[in-house]
Amino acid sequence: MNTSILETIRPAGMTRRQFIKSIIAAGVVSSSALLYSNPVGAAPKTSHGAVERLITLNVNGQQRRVDVLPQETLAQTLRNKLGLMGLKIACDRGECGACTILVDNVPHYSCSILTHSVRGKNVLTIEGLARPDNTLHPLQQGVFDEQGFQCGYCAPGFLMSTLGYLKTNPNPNRQELAHGVSGNLCRCQDYDKILTALMRGAEYMRKG
Ligand code: FES
Numbered sequence: 001m002n003t004s005i006l007e008t009i010r011p012a013g014m015t016r017r018q019f020i021k022s023i024i025a026a027g028v029v030s031s032s033a034l035l036y037s038n039p040v041g042a043a044p045k046t047s048h049g050a051v052e053r054l055i056t057l058n059v060n061g062q063q064r065r066v067d068v069l070p071q072e073t074l075a076q077t078l079r080n081k082l083g084l085m086g087l088k089i090a091c092d093r094g095e096c097g098a099c100t101i102l103v104d105n106v107p108h109y110s111c112s113i114l115t116h117s118v119r120g121k122n123v124l125t126i127e128g129l130a131r132p133d134n135t136l137h138p139l140q141q142g143v144f145d146e147q148g149f150q151c152g153y154c155a156p157g158f159l160m161s162t163l164g165y166l167k168t169n170p171n172p173n174r175q176e177l178a179h180g181v182s183g184n185l186c187r188c189q190d191y192d193k194i195l196t197a198l199m200r201g202a203e204y205m206r207k208g
């Protein structure tokens, strides 16, 4: 594994395994600005005359009330207003998959859908995978056991895409799963190891 990027962003006092586990569990990357720009890290842009409207979203099984602008993307709302920082905004134009979440069990690029459009639907982010007692989801556990990611920035997106794909094909071969997550990109580019980790996670899911 290329440790240079990981070692650059790993917080002092946290072991490498602890750091990787935190990424897999909640998508936390402490210094993501080292890897990607985040053009929407600040508050959403406002257009002249646009006003926020209070809506209710179902996110990770909870009803969340939030003020939303008409042009606000789901990625902006989840990260900036609901504090769900696991999804990442990298390209912000539907090309990389770092922002992938599930809407009614289907993977979506959250940077490319408007928050208003998911009212009445079930939104699932990486934070919603682990159990209340912090036991990792089987897919997360498989990825953790295989240590498939390098810096981990893309991991939440890959995990959510995989989870969505496995709902349609629970027992994929390697080629099928590769196709299933082909909408996700990794800058560290060790796709072979990522795929091995995701296949292990799929295996754990089948075993329950
Ligand atoms: S940030 Fe949404 S697809 Fe890249």
Ligand code: FES
Residues within 6 Å of the ligand: 149, 150, 151, 152, 153, 154, 155, 185, 186, 187, 188, 189
């Ligand atoms: S592991 Fe670094 S971007 Fe994918």
